[in-house]
Amino acid sequence: MGASFKRRRRRTCLHDVGAAILFFGTLTQQTELRQAAKIALSELALRGYSIPSEDDPVRVFPALTNGAFSGSHAGGWRPGSIYLRQQPQGELNETVYLRHELFHEASHRTCAGKISSWAEEAGAMYFSGELAGIVPGDWPSAYELQNIKNRVRQGSELNGSDRAVLARLVVNGGWPSEACAVSTQLNDMLGGAFEDATDSSYRLVSLLSGRVLASAGDQVSRLPPGSLLKIPYAAALEHVNPDLLAAELVASDTEKLLQRREQFQDEHYRLLLSPIAEQKLPSNFELSNPQNWRAYLGERNADGEFALQATLPELALAMRAALLSRPDYFRGLSQNGLLPNSTLAGQSEADIKLLRQLQVLAKTGTVSTVDGRPLVGHLMLAWPAAHPVFMAIFRQRGVSGAGVLSKAAALLRTWQRDYPSRYAKVRVSLLTSTKTGSWDVEPDCPLVANQYRRFTVCGQFRIISTARGSRTERIVRGVLQQSGEQGPTVLETDVDSYVDGVLAAEAQNLVGSAREAMRAVIAWNGSHGSHRHNESSSLCDTTHCMVFLGEPPGDKPRRSGHVEIELMQLLDKLAVESGLNWLPFANGGDQQWQRQLSVDELRRAFAENQILDIRRERRKDGELLIRLLYPSSEELLSCEIFRNTLKLPSCPDSVKAIDNQTWQFVGVGAGHGLGLSIARAVVLAESGRNAAEILRDAYGGKKPRPSH
Ligand SMILES: [Zn+2]
Ligand SMILES: [Zn+2]
Structure with missing residues (x-):
């Protein structure tokens, strides 16, 4: 409709609704229906709703009698259009259904985005007159309530039994008539989709060990992860060309991925998702309905529900397991944002440039209402692409997965500085001086193994040793590799977990700036020391390198801090100046x-x-x-x-x-008297020196003397 045409029209008077509703087909004959529609619109206007007007009318079409209407609806509504079934079954007449759909139209025009879809439905029921035959006093049971609550929480479309329960709630609890108002009593009972989750949250972990490096916001709400589930789905595919798969993943192409279901290994998929407690994945029987396959990829199943809901920590463990289990499958995710059909295409150029610069693998996941409004967005990032060591998951309510990028990029800029990937990984050979056969590594939770490496979904292993003098039981976190038949078992872990394991063995009681300095030295040696044992490119766990014992079992996981990046840079400089590729220290x-x-x-x-x-x-x-x-x-x-x-x-x-x-x-x-003396570091710390001064004293040219 052209603008000039619009301008010729006069302003509509509030009650002159004749041209605000356009009837089509056989409906044009029904004067009673037209009259009822006029009354309905003026009632809605009086309650404060924006109603259709001559300039912006609503169209009412006769619906095919055998059209696909859901459950008890005898009408259908889409913004601007109403579909009305003539001579509906049951005791209600067409007028009631038209009033119901007109309410949806007015509510959409007035309250869109402000109220939940169940609340809009309750308002429509209350307004239409359809509840007249229901006797008050019969409240739904706890079980009936639980069902509708689950679906409301997931933003699912209400089904027939939900609507019957909702009708009884409205009859008993009443409904306010002001525009966009929601009954507080019913809102307390049902709430909105994901209303219990806070607005945005994230979790940064070491991909190697699963150790949490940073986190903020809600870590406890269970939400469906959307298309992030395509990551474990892809990891569970056999005999795949990684390049083709990558293209399907960056575009989040559900149809193409579904065509691969012959290659899908259900058991492996369930193993990767085992950290997630709340799951109702489809059984073999239910897979006869193709819609249920979509649940594996994070979409709604045939009932409109999500098979799986996860907290952020659970999700991080499952994504870690998937990425580690098939690293070759996911390298192509570094093209997300660059390829025109990828899910991040069109986001801020500066943010995409940052992803490229850090070589980030990116996958989005969006959960939307049935009419396409985003309820919650997820974004998974892992970097650097060739051998990822970090993984972060971001979650934000009310946006798409791609819409999370701007917040994520802001954090990524600070992590780029605080967590450089060159200091992120330590390779340490375990029990190098202990007889093989006198110790064993046991998974502490479900194990994922291939010919190159072993890891557990919780990140942790238990070392059991019967060797004399060695600790009988301890915990290590990371990925295990066997170098050759006879070769050592190498643990790849994050630098902070490694430092904790060495500090516990070498300098347990250090505090303050002496501990900070020691921490930096261990971290520096750990991330630079793989030359100590060239054949396995690793450090050993004995005095020749640094004694590493892992953690005693039963200890609460400690978050004993993170190595200061400034100290690592200082040690880089001191090491170059004094030509050291290993920083010696001793008690x-x-x-x-x-x-x-x-x-x-x-x-x-x-x-x-x-x-x-x-x-x-x-x-x-x-x-x-x-x-x-x-x-x-x-x-x-x-x-x-x-x-x-x-x-x-x-x-x-x-x-x-x-x-x-x-x-x-x-x-x-x-000890040997070279480099940092722990005894001296303690004295310097007690006299007020900071960690940088202690390190310069140990490895620099000019040595400050302790002052008293
Ligand atoms: Zn409705
Ligand atoms: Zn060694």
């Missing part, structure tokens, strides 16, 4: 110590009847070992384990028998 002190232990004490410590000899040996890679000779066997221990067993201050420099009954152990201070 320090230069006092010589000497211990004498009786043969009996030694026999008890090692549970052996007789110890013939104790010898120090140095392996080619520098590791110090102690060989114990028994009458019919011998044993090789790392010096670290040996000294821990006997509670000696450091690995002894000399071991000798001074007579038949006594062994003597002599050592100096607690």
